[in-house]
Amino acid sequence: MRIGLVGVGRIGAFHASTLKALPAVDQVVVADADPGRAETVAKELGLSFAPDVASLLSGGLDGFVIAAATGAHAELIAAGVAAGVPTFCEKPVALDLAETQRVVELVEAGDVPVHIGFQRRFDAGYQAARAAVESGELGFVHHIRANTNDAVPPHREYIPQSGGFFRDCTVHDFDIIRYVTGREIVSAYATGANRGEAFFGQYGDVDSAAALLTLDDGTFAMVSGTRYNGAGHDVRMELQGSLGSIAVGLDEHTALRSAEPGVNFPAGPPHLTFMDRFQPAYVAELTAFTEVAAGTRDVPCTVRDALAAFRVADACELSRAENRVVTL
Ligand SMILES: NC(=O)c1ccc[n+]([C@@H]2O[C@H](COP(=O)([O-])OP(=O)(O)OC[C@H]3O[C@@H](n4cnc5c(N)ncnc54)[C@H](O)[C@@H]3O)[C@@H](O)[C@H]2O)c1
Structure with missing residues (x-):
């Protein structure tokens, strides 16, 4: 080929x-x-x-x-x-x-x-979470927490060509929430901030953001992300249901440290880039x-899947700009 x-x-x-x-x-x-x-x-x-x-x-x-x-x-x-x-x-x-x-x-x-x-659709953890939702073993899922935290920002020229934080970065979370749950996102409230380099703001973008989404079955999804995660590249999802909970991306390489005395999990080393976090998925x-x-x-x-995730990203940009809940 x-x-x-x-x-x-x-x-x-x-x-x-x-x-x-x-x-x-x-x-x-x-x-x-x-x-x-x-x-x-x-x-x-x-x-x-x-x-x-x-x-x-x-x-x-x-x-x-x-x-x-x-x-x-x-x-x-x-x-x-x-x-x-x-x-x-x-x-x-x-x-x-x-x-x-x-x-x-x-x-x-x-x-x-x-x-x-x-590529998260090809990651073993997200696939297992989808199977757990589908099988009913979690009961009804009431809350999802999803995050995309980059260790360091991309190069400065990338930002004005990226579409902005929600369309470029958390769009992965919006797609994978749809994939794992099989549900559609129906409303979004989003906000963002510039805490790092000034160029994000100069291009009308943010370097850290959060969104509260509601799915069509009433599930709440909290999505967060940043370009400045000093601990490493941290991409995870937690689903809490009436019968059980499951975490994607929680392993020895999670860029996180336990605050509990004597707990040495995760033992590391942490993932540093999307390339090492998702190599098998790519x-x-x-x-x-x-x-x-x-x-x-x-x-x-498909392109239609990408359109659905993009609509959520667009809704988040609008919500951030107008400081209101946006219904899709
Ligand atoms: N799935 C993922 O995990 C993931 C991760 C990073 C980037 N991306 C996506 O991949 C794309 C590239 O991101 P990147 O970080 O590699 O960016 P980059 O800026 O590092 O590289 C972009 C490359 O595209 C070239 N280019 C730009 N316009 C072109 C054109 N019209 N014709 C031919 N080449 C052109 C540039 O010269 C450059 O070499 C973006 O759309 C980004 O959203 C996806």
Whole structure:
């Protein structure tokens, strides 16, 4: 299988290396808006490179992976679909709702599969939590706590291209809440603050945020996140039900320390980046994409799923701006 990948920044270079190691993949060809960067990454990882996206797409691909900056996703998805190449795109689909909806219409009007990258759906812990909800062993779930805490912020230039904290970061929590519970989010109250570097505020963004969501069965979900979690990269979910409770991401590597005397759990070392926290999930996710590209499985996370999570992120941005509850 020959896979073309566009955008070799933080996650793109990591995905390129993951793809190269997959048994189903024979060749990975990379491109970037900065061709010099593509060439350097290709050399470092032992891959081929294309000077631009047009030559990448016309080079006979079995699958097209988009890991470029968010603002380029919609156009690149359209290019992949127009070329008839099964496409994987990192979240989110676009920077705003109207563009996301246009992509959904375009993809659903054709038959080229498009898989959106919410890798938590492939994480063993989240999958076990979903199974626990589905089996009824938790009883009725009344509260969920979900968090996305990055150890350090991304580079400064990333922020104005990210869509803002809720669309870029906690959008993962919104997607995984839907996936684990099978429910829809119906209202949001959100707030945010700037406690770290001033550039977040200069771009109209926040570096720490919280949201209180209500699901369509009355479950409450508290979502929180920050770009400044000194203890490490901490992504977890707790579900409390009438018959039991379950925690995702609570293991020896959780970036947390017990305040209880004599308790040495978690023993560490803590996760530091999304790459080490979710490495097995990224492998499973890209393996699934090769199966989508081979036509042996359905798309596991569609543009419509991404739209649903994005709507919640948009509602949170509106709620934060207007300091009120927003009904979806
Ligand atoms: N699923 C996850 O866990 C996860 C983690 C990090 C980032 N992401 C997503 O991945 C995307 C990239 O994030 P990143 O942190 O790697 O960003 P980055 O800024 O490190 O890299 C982005 C790369 O895309 C290239 N690029 C930008 N516009 C382009 C275009 N039009 N055509 C070709 N290349 C272009 C840039 O030159 C750069 O090399 C974002 O959409 C982000 O939301 C997902």
